[in-house]
Amino acid sequence: MKRIYPMNGNKFIEKFIENIGKLDEINIKSVLESLENERKFFKIVFDYLDEGIILIVDNKVVFLNQKAKNLLITPSLTKNSYSLEEFKKNVGNIFLCNIICKSLEKNDCKTELIDRARENRYYQFEKFCVMEKVYIIKIKDITESKNMEFQLKNMESISALNTLAAGIAHEIKNPLTAIDLHIQIIKKAIKKKIVEASPEIIHFIEIIDEEQKRLTKIVNDFLTAARKRELNLSFEDINSYLQEIIKLIQPEIENNSIELVLEFNSIPKIFIDKDYLKQAFLNIFKNAIESMLQTEEAREKGKILKIKTFYDNAMDAVGVSIQDNGTGIEEEKIQKIFEPYYTTKENGTGLGLTIVYKIVKEHGGDIKVESEKNKGSTFTIYLPLSKGRKLITGE
Ligand SMILES: Nc1ncnc2c1ncn2[C@@H]1O[C@H](COP(=O)(O)OP(=O)(O)OP(=O)(O)O)[C@@H](O)[C@H]1O
Ligand SMILES: [Mg+2]
Known part of the structure; x- marks a missing residue:
């Protein structure tokens, strides 16, 4: 028998209804089987998605893909359709459930949400009206990418701070070199008795010399640790x-x-x-x-x-x-x-x-x-x- 109803045609259902009188039992059964296969196929596709998809028609929840069930925590949802009241009673994630219900009273929206009670979980939430009283809601858990974003921002600011600190350290090096040079000149002059200095002054100069050496070491160590260097092999x-x-x-x-x-x-x-x-x-x-x-x-x-x-x-x-x-x-x-x-x-x-x-x-x-x-x-x-x-x- 010729198959007259291509399943992937746009007007498949219309044509099916139009020609239903011409079809025998076997033909109708085959069409229904194809329809069931198609339903299973779309369920697999929707369940595979990383986003939770919820379909609400006339204030009734008529479809949730697997991801939506996981996000909302709905182990006991088995019926095909739920009133909003019933739905609320069966959902473990009160935060998301309230957002969904409230969103139905408002215009279409796309926003990011944070659930502080659930270890700061971040969601991307979108509600849009596809026809009168028919809404599709998309929810995506974006906690990992958000945390990564925060981490990257943190790393960027740490590396910016490092660059800044390395810049300052480099600037400090020049005056330190000058201080070192002049302390050595003073020490030599004292040693050669070109200038006279009391033991107290000599002691103070020693302290200054030690401290400037310490400072130079800190600056040099920091620069070596912070900067990348091309090897001269x-x-x-x-x-x-x-x-x-x-x-x-x-x-x-x-x-x-x-x-x-x-x-x-x-x-x-x-x-x-x-x-x-x-x-x-x-x-x-x-x-x-x-x-x-x-x-x-x-x-x-x-x-x-x-x-x-x-x-x-x-x-x-x-x-x-x-x-x-x-x-x-x-x-x-x-x-x-x-x-x-x-x-x-x-x-x-x-x-x-x-x-x-x-x-x-x-x-x-x-x-x-x-x-x-x-x-x-x-x-x-x-x-x-x-x-x-x-x-x-x-x-
Ligand atoms: N050979 C060693 N024997 C025992 N402890 C050591 C030895 N080498 C390193 N350490 C320990 O490791 C620590 C860190 O060493 P590191 O060389 O990084 O810093 P530091 O010697 O304390 O200061 P500086 O930056 O001036 O070298 C030391 O403070 C010391 O506790
Ligand atoms: Mg050391």
Whole structure:
């Protein structure tokens, strides 16, 4: 039998009614089955939508898709049509239910709502009249995207603040350099007896000098931690590179009777930014020395700073470990030490390890810490062998 009623035609129902007298039982059954399939199909489509859709005809709720049922919390709605009164009794989300009912008394609207009683959930709400007394209501839970928006705004303002602070810090650097220069001139003049100064004045100048050095360190550390830097790479032998850096801390090591143990193994050359990475190593050396000095009285066996270089086969990286037998770090504090401004020292800025982490990561490397309270700490820096490769770690 020829199928005379295409289901997707616009005037399908009209044609069906017009020709109903010409149809036999089988034909009518097939049309009704098609209609039922079509109804199921649209239900699937509507239930798939991320928006809650509610259809209200003549003050009766006649359709809710699955999302609307979830949003409104309506487990017991089973009938095809509900008066508004019945509907209210079966809805768990009173906030949305009231908004829907009130909106029917007003003009079409599209707005954002916030339900403070339900952990600040945000909804996009839209009501429009499609024909007389027939309304479609769309509700979308936009809490996640709203929170993301807030987070982004927050991040933008933090990054704007950072840029501002970096700008100010940079401006502070120039006068600080001038202050330093002039203090050094005054100190030299006093030393050469070009000018005379009482012991009191010399003491005050020392204080000013110390404080300006502290300020310079704070400003420089902040700038290093806050700014992104293009690496100026060169191909270096880390063993001889470290020897050069160790020379800078040699006086401190000797003055504080620290035993320096070097274990330099044969390692391949790698690409590094010499000046930049130097800051990372100096910060770790400085921390190690400071921690050993804090335990001076308690320690009998002497302060030992051990620096070892090695090749790590599994990581295909050069490793440098710096081991001290200082205060050690409590287990629960280890995850905090890389955070900006975390310090346990009276005069610490707490940016030292933040900078170390940044520099090592910008070299594509990684850093590991092992520490035991009252025993000491080992910081190990891994630097990748191939230029531009990032070490993948279990962070
Ligand atoms: N080798 C170490 N032994 C024991 N504790 C350490 C060691 N290295 C770091 N720490 C702990 O981690 C904290 C943070 O170190 P970080 O270098 O970031 O800042 P800081 O040394 O306190 O100040 P600064 O910014 O002047 O370096 C230290 O205050 C200290 O508590
Ligand atoms: Mg430090």
